[in-house]
Amino acid sequence: DIVMTQSPDSLAVSLGERATINCKSSQSVLYRSNNRNFLGWYQQKPGQPPKLLIYWASNRESGVPDRFSGSGSGTEFTLTISSLQAEDVAVYYCQQYHSTPFTFGGGTKVEIK
Amino acid sequence: QVQLQESGPGLVKPSETLSLTCTVSGGSISDYYWSWIRQPPGKGLEWIGYIYYSGSTNYNPSLKSRVTISVDTSKNQFSLNLKSVTASDTAVYYCARDLNTNSGLDCFDPWGQGTLVTVSS
Numbered sequence: 172d173i174v175m176t177q178s179p180d181s182l183a184v185s186l187g188e189r190a191t192i193n194c195k196s197s198q199s200v201l202y203r204s205n206n207r208n209f210l211g212w213y214q215q216k217p218g219q220p221p222k223l224l225i226y227w228a229s230n231r232e233s234g235v236p237d238r239f240s241g242s243g244s245g246t247e248f249t250l251t252i253s254s255l256q257a258e259d260v261a262v263y264y265c266q267q268y269h270s271t272p273f274t275f276g277g278g279t280k281v282e283i284k
Numbered sequence: 285q286v287q288l289q290e291s292g293p294g295l296v297k298p299s300e301t302l303s304l305t306c307t308v309s310g311g312s313i314s315d316y317y318w319s320w321i322r323q324p325p326g327k328g329l330e331w332i333g334y335i336y337y338s339g340s341t342n343y344n345p346s347l348k349s350r351v352t353i354s355v356d357t358s359k360n361q362f363s364l365n366l367k368s369v370t371a372s373d374t375a376v377y378y379c380a381r382d383l384n385t386n387s388g389l390d391c392f393d394p395w396g397q398g399t400l401v402t403v404s405s
Contacts, residue, residue, distance in 0.1 A: 172345075211391030220378055220395035221329065232393065264329060268389050272344040273319075273331040 173197050173267050177276035183284040190252040192279045194265035199245045202269065209269035212241055212250045215278075216261045224263075225250065257283065286311035288379050288396035296373075296403050302366040306379030306396060313337050313360045317382040319392060320353060320364045322375040325400075330375075335362055336388070369403045376400050 174197040184190045200209045208228035213221035223232045225241035228248055238253045252259055260283060265276040292304035306318070320332040333343035335353040343351050347366070355362040366373060377399055380392035 209389060220380075220398050221392075222395075223383065223391055223393040226383060226391045266329075266391060268391050270389070271331075271342050272346070275329040275331070277328050 172272055173200065173270060173274050175265055175267055175274050175276035177263075177265060177279050179279060180277070181280040181282065183282045184252075184255045185284045186257065187254050188284075190255050190259070190281055192250040192263050192265075192281070194243075194248040194250070194276050196246045196248075196267055196269075200267045200269035201245050208244050208248070209267060210241075210243070210248050211266045211268065212239075213264045213266065214259075214261045215264065221264060252281070255281070255283070286381065286394055288381065288394060290377060290379050290396045290399040292399060292401070294400060294402060296369055296401060297405050298370055298403055299368055302364070302369050302373060302377075302401055302403070304364045304377055304379075304399065304401070306362050306364075308360045308362075308381075313355065313357055313362065315385040317388050317390065318355070318362045319380045319382070321378045321380055321392070321395075322373075323378070323398070324372075324375045332364065332366075332377075334382075334388070342388075371403050374401065374403045 176195045178193045210228040212225040215221040229241045240251050242249050262278045262280050287309045289307045296302045314337045317334045319334040335341045350367045352365040380395040382390035383393045
């Protein structure tokens, strides 16, 4: 299985400041045949299902604010919230879909400082 | 706008079988892979397995011996059976669709709202 490791477990950021979440995979999730990283990012608020934010590591899902961006390749990835808003308080998960069983990171809780 | 809704008992006794159904509305179940994912209270996400509308399946090896996922295209539904449950199977169970058609290696969007299943006598 591909193990996904997120850091930090939690972070507190002031409103309007940048939040950065890291995700490492135990093996590469890049398919060289199409040069795509099979990596997604989700946001989960209390009592709600996860919401897809980013796919192919850096493609923003329709309707997702452009303050959310994804980057990275191979085994190291980053989700950045460029200017934290109150509604961004949530737990964020990365997920690899390079191979089954699909696996998720342990989550990063983002709070307001 | 495709919507997914989980249904089934909220309480299951230890050693019995957990059975849930996901009803797909606003679109066809055809041409997509459909997954079950669970989340124990206060914990992270675990992929249970998927089914293609044609009936082919892929299960997480950690649960494979206890899991069956089936599809009923006439009802636009797919189902999860998890047998011999224990307290560690207590979780919110979500159904979800692949983002893209005919993929199988994909992220998940949309998701159902989830249903809490508690295993207790």
